[in-house]
Amino acid sequence: MDDMQTELAAFKDPQLAHGLIDAIRELAPKSGATLMEVCGTHTVSIARNGIRNLLPDGVKLSSGPGCPVCVTSNHDIDKVIALTRVPGAIIATFGDMTRVPGSTSSLLAEQAAGRDVRIVYSPLDALRLAQENPTSQVIFVGVGFETTTPLTAMAIKRAKAMGLHNFTVYGAHKNMPGALEAIVADPQLHIDALILPGHVSTIIGAEPYKFLAQKYGIPGVITGFEPNDILQGIAMIVRQLHEGRSDIEIAYARGVMSEGNTVALAAIDEVFETCTATWRGLGPIDGSGYKLRDEFAEFDAMQRFQPEVEPTVEHAGCRCGDVLRAHMRPDECPLFRKVCTPENPIGPCMVSSEGSCAAYYRYY
Incomplete structure (x- = not known):
């Protein structure tokens, strides 16, 4: 236990942080650079630890589309709200989703109006709900990137093996590489490098990001979430920029292997195939979403219930x-x-x- 505490303390060690900050200042391009942190957890950690204020003038951090709830489109929210009105439906969802406004309502508002909306912590919780409520239709709202998609796939496989006919999924899962290409190809942006997501990369590894360096010349570093993780990732990025390199590197070796998690990837591939998905702010992106393969189509909530969905309206003024x-x-x-x-x-x-x-x- 003492060894583990010592190891964990290194991620917040002030002396190590000062050394990393010095390295960043020494190597930072004189002309400046804009780095995008892709992951929402990185955004929160950077803000909480004041990392923006530690960087040299000209090195800027910009937040990207790495929050799965945030990139879920209004139309997807409207579909989920329509599913709450299916007779006998229990909507099982993660907590943040209940408060996201759709065109005219939210899951929280629907719950207040008497619809059965329940917060769960994993798809297996939703599966258990279906077992415990055989006369209800349990609909799990599958939201998230490659980190949560394998869990949804495994829940669907288990439901099929159990012959569970009152469990379905509304799938709004997305994968990250397509969104990153949309970002780096945006003519209105000038992104010099990417701080790549740690959680997603534990599943997909480093290979799916290689096109960013090879096609667009954008360096990237996969890193963790503690203050020194992030500073190390930034130091590795500015070294690449200093040396004129464009590579995808891993600063999170304790969690990420280059090939990713092959078991989780196999589960995704067995249950889902890629499709076009609409991202809030980015629009439709080919191959960036997942839909159920034909052999699992019985678990598609929209296909089974076909609810009437209201016209989508974007919120005036929201940016x-x-x-x-x-x-x-x-x-x-x-x-x-x-x-x-x-x-x-x-x-x-x-x-x-x-x-x-x-x-x-x-x-x-």
């Missing part, structure tokens, strides 16, 4: 889309702090614990 594609900082949105707050969120970037607006509200 979450611009924030997610790094066209503006959260505090540049005219609604930020004035109308949009964690107690009264107008958009999902203020709802989610990983949202950049919520991080800015709390820490800046």
Whole structure:
């Protein structure tokens, strides 16, 4: 236990942090550089630990579309709300999703109106709900990137093996590489390098990011979430920029292997195939979503119940889309702090614990 505590303490060791900050300042390009942290957990850690203020002038951090709740489109939210009105339905979802506003309602509002909406912590919790409520239709809202998709796949496989006919999934899972290509190819942005997500990369590894370096000349480093993890990732990035290199490197070797988690990837591939998905702020991106393969189509909630979905309406004034594609900082949105707050969120970037607006509200 003492050895483990010593090892964990290194991730917040001030002396190591000072050394990394010195290395960043020494190697940082004189002309400046913009680095995008892709993951919402990175955004929160950077804000909480004041990392932006530790960097040299000209080295800027920009938040990307790495919050799964935030990038879920209004139309997806509207479909989930329509499913609450299926007779006998129990909607099982993660906590943040209940407060995200759709066009005219939210899951929290539907719950207040008498619909059965329950918070779960994994798809297996939803599976258990279906077993315990055989006369109800349990619909799990599958949201997240490659980190949560294998768990949904395994729940669906288990439901099929059990012959469980009152369990279905609304799938809004997405994969990260396609969104990153949309970001780096955006002519309105100038991103010099990427701080790549640790959690997602534990599943997919480093290989799927290689195109960023090879096709676009964008360096990237996969790193963890403690202060010194992030500083180490930034130091590795600025070294690449200093040396004129474009590689995908791993600074999170304790969690990420180059090939990823082959068991989890196999589970995804068995149950899902890729499809076009619509991202809030980025629009439709080919191959960036997942849909159930034909042999598992019976677990597709929309296909089974076919509810009537209201026309999608975007919220006037909300700039979450611009924030997610790094066209503006959260505090540049005219609604930020004035109308949009964690107690009264107008958009999902203020709802989610990983949202950049919520991080800015709390820490800046």
